[in-house]
Amino acid sequence: MKNKNIIIAGAVIAIIISVMAPFLASSNPDGLDMNLINLVGGGNEEHAEEFIGERAPIEYEAPMPDYSIEGMGKLGEVVAIVAGTLLMLGISLGLAKVLGKKQGT
Amino acid sequence: MHIGDGLIPLEQTIIYWLIALVFIAKSLEWARKDLDEMKIPMLAALGAGIFAIQAMNIPIPWGTSGHMMGAALAAIILGSPFAGVLLLTLVLVVQGVVFADGGITAMGANIVNMGVVGGFVGFYSYNALKNSIGMTGASFAAGWLSIFIASLVCAVQMYFAGIFPLWEGLLLMGLYHAVIGVVGEGLITAIALNRIMAVRPDVVSEKSIPGVGVAA
Numbered sequence: 236m237k238n239k240n241i242i243i244a245g246a247v248i249a250i251i252i253s254v255m256a257p258f259l260a261s262s263n264p265d266g267l268d269m270n271l272i273n274l275v276g277g278g279n280e281e282h283a284e285e286f287i288g289e290r291a292p293i294e295y296e297a298p299m300p301d302y303s304i305e306g307m308g309k310l311g312e313v314v315a316i317v318a319g320t321l322l323m324l325g326i327s328l329g330l331a332k333v334l335g336k337k338q339g340t
Numbered sequence: 341m342h343i344g345d346g347l348i349p350l351e352q353t354i355i356y357w358l359i360a361l362v363f364i365a366k367s368l369e370w371a372r373k374d375l376d377e378m379k380i381p382m383l384a385a386l387g388a389g390i391f392a393i394q395a396m397n398i399p400i401p402w403g404t405s406g407h408m409m410g411a412a413l414a415a416i417i418l419g420s421p422f423a424g425v426l427l428l429t430l431v432l433v434v435q436g437v438v439f440a441d442g443g444i445t446a447m448g449a450n451i452v453n454m455g456v457v458g459g460f461v462g463f464y465s466y467n468a469l470k471n472s473i474g475m476t477g478a479s480f481a482a483g484w485l486s487i488f489i490a491s492l493v494c495a496v497q498m499y500f501a502g503i504f505p506l507w508e509g510l511l512l513m514g515l516y517h518a519v520i521g522v523v524g525e526g527l528i529t530a531i532a533l534n535r536i537m538a539v540r541p542d543v544v545s546e547k548s549i550p551g552v553g554v555a556a
Contacts, residue, residue, distance in 0.1 A: 238377055238378060238380075238381045239381065241378075241381035241382055241385050241540070241543060242381045242384050242385055244385065245381075245382075245384065245385020245386065245388055245389055246385065246388055248389060248392075249385075249388035249389045249391070249392040249393075250388075250392070252389070252392035252393055252395070252396060253392045253395065255396075256392065256395040256396045259396065260395060260396045260397045260398075260405075260407075261397040261398060261399035261405035262397070262405075263397070263399055263403050263404050263405040264403075264404055264405070265341065265342075265397060265404060265405055265406050265407070266341060266404055266405075266406050266491065266512075266513060266516030266517055266520060267341040267342070267343065267494060267498075267513070268404075269402065269403070269404040269512075269516065270498075270504060270509065270512050270513060270516075271347075271503070273512075274503070274504050274505070274508065274509070274512075275503060287344060287345075287346040287347060288346065289346070290346035290347070291344075291345045291346035292345060292346065292350050292445055293345060293444060293445060295345070295440075295444055296440075297436075297437065297438055297439055297440035298438055299438055299439050300439065300440035301439065301440065301441070302395060302439050302441070315439065316392065316395045319391055319395075319434055319435075319438060319439060320388050320391050320392045321388070322434055322438070323387045323388050323390075323391040323430065323431060323434055324384055324385075324387060324388035326387065326430055326434065327383050327384045327386070327387030327388070327427065327430055328380070328381070328383075328384035328387075330371070330383075330426075330430070331371065331375050331379070331380040331381075331383040331384060332380060334368060334371040334372050334375060335371065335372075335375030335376065335377075335379070335380045336375060336376050336377075
């Protein structure tokens with residue numbers, strides 16, 4: 236089935252991006268966070284984080300916060316992002332197969 | 341522009357979740373009707389690709405950065421705004437639950453911004469432009485517009501939450517994302533569509549080929 240090639244090509248491109256991301260991606264705060272720092276924290280990142288932390292309605296600990304694994308540095312980031320990419324590949328393929336049309340072979 | 345927990349009051353997050361759930365239900369309906377042997381692998385490839393590209397923050401001036409949403413690209417390739425809704429929902433669930441990127445209570449608001457607004461603005465602006473300026477120009481414009489409008493909606497959500505003043509929030513969110521959108525969304529959307537058309541034009545929805553109406 237040549238359509239398998241679509242998954243393989245997509246997975247290869249996505250994994251290449253995932254491996255490069257920890258080295259190439261900008262660590263500057265994103266547009267929303269920048270606004271939070273300036274408009275809420277008065278230009279101070281810690282003040283903004285404190286403000287948000289006090290208001291947080293739930294305490295939830297994600298297994299790999301900020302796309303990193305504690306104590307593993309850049310390698311941990313690569314592992315985290317690649318794992319997320321593979322997880323997304325599996326979830327979207329699984330969901331699409333369950334929902335999609337069953338066509339006769 | 342992932343909104344974390346603690347910014348939007350709980351009762352408002354419930355409203356965004358309800359809006360998101362209506363569109364998620366519609367997107368599942370779309371998937372059941374529309375996903376065929378060609379679109380199933382494409383949805384999976386886009387899911388992996390969008391997650392990966394969202395980890396790639398591109399620097400812009402003012403010491404800030406931003407990344408692609410991908411809803412416009414998904415909507416164009418799969419021929420439905422609901423493709424953007426479904427894929428961004430999955431991406432936001434994985435990001436929020438596994439990586440603490442975007443909140444859990446705030447996830448509905450993020451799905452509304454990046455999935456619903458991104459997917460619908462991307463899909464309909466692409467279709468409005470594809471016949472006059474061609475696929476490459478239309479996909480660039482659709483990508484740019486999708487992230488720009490989504491950022492304005494995010495600013496309004498932050499205003500209702502009592503976090504940002506309205507005009508300053510709109511101005512700064514709009515300004516940052518107008519810049520992020522040029523390379524971060526517009527250019528990547530146009531290049532990705534252009535490359536896929538060069539290699540496998542058969543995987544792009546016929547609805548997105550110029551000359552074919554949206555309703556066709």
